[in-house]
Amino acid sequence: MFNDLFNIKIEQDITIYLKDKIDEKAFDNILIKIGLTSIEIKNSEKSEIYYKFSLTAKAIYTNPMNDFFIGSHIKLDAEKSCICIYGYNENIISGMKKILFKEKILDEVYDKSEEYKNNIEKYEANTDDIIEKIEEKEKTEPYNLFIIKHFIKYVIDKYKEENISSEDNSANENSEDNKNITTNPFITNGE
Incomplete structure (x- = not known):
């Protein structure tokens, strides 16, 4: 079974x-925070991480275990700077919609x-900068x-928000460290 599964x-x-x-x-952290499950597949050459909206789905394959491994999922290709959708089907769209409704994006x-379906242009996301x-x-x-x-x-807005937040925290920590150096009464100039 597993030989067929991985082929x-x-x-x-x-x-x-x-x-x-x-x-x-x-x-990876963003996708996990918003509710996706990551699955890492390793072999001797490399490791790949796939993201799934659900580990259970409507079986579109003859073997339900196949969906766990190869059903619809998302993958980031950082080298090519792209997001790939594999096994595109209603489960992917349904998973995306659940998150967009929960976050009140839609x-x-x-x-x-x-x-939305009848007025796509009116409600379309502005992704020109993304x-x-x-x-x-x-x-x-x-x-x-x-x-x-x-x-x-x-997802990209969340990603940018997190990066700005972590950069601000890092800058604040450095600023606090510098402030402590210059205002600490116990530090002297070699006296």
Whole structure:
């Protein structure tokens, strides 16, 4: 069973090229914080991390274990500065929507009434400063691309927010250290 399992190859369905380089570890932390599960697969040559919205999904393969390993998932390719979606299906879109509704990026009532689907341009995420280009193996339904763009924008905004926050904390720590050096009454100039 496992030999067959690891010989199955899932192709990239959607590749989203980003304008900026992404730090893999920081990106990993963001995806885990917002609720995705990371799965690391190692072999003697390298290690790859895949992110899943759920470890259980509607079985689209004959063997339900296949979905655990190869079902729909996301992967960051830090070298090429892109996010790849593998096994693109309704589970990916559903997982993205759950997060976008929870974070109030999109409204579930509007979605159920098909307001977004009927007015994509009106509600489209501004990703001009985030996404360089999107390559699709097959044409993605416009509504699903709408959801994907909103999700990518949300994740990258979180990523940038975290980086700015950690840079500010680092700068404040350095500032406090310098302040202690200059105002500490116990420090003398060699006297």
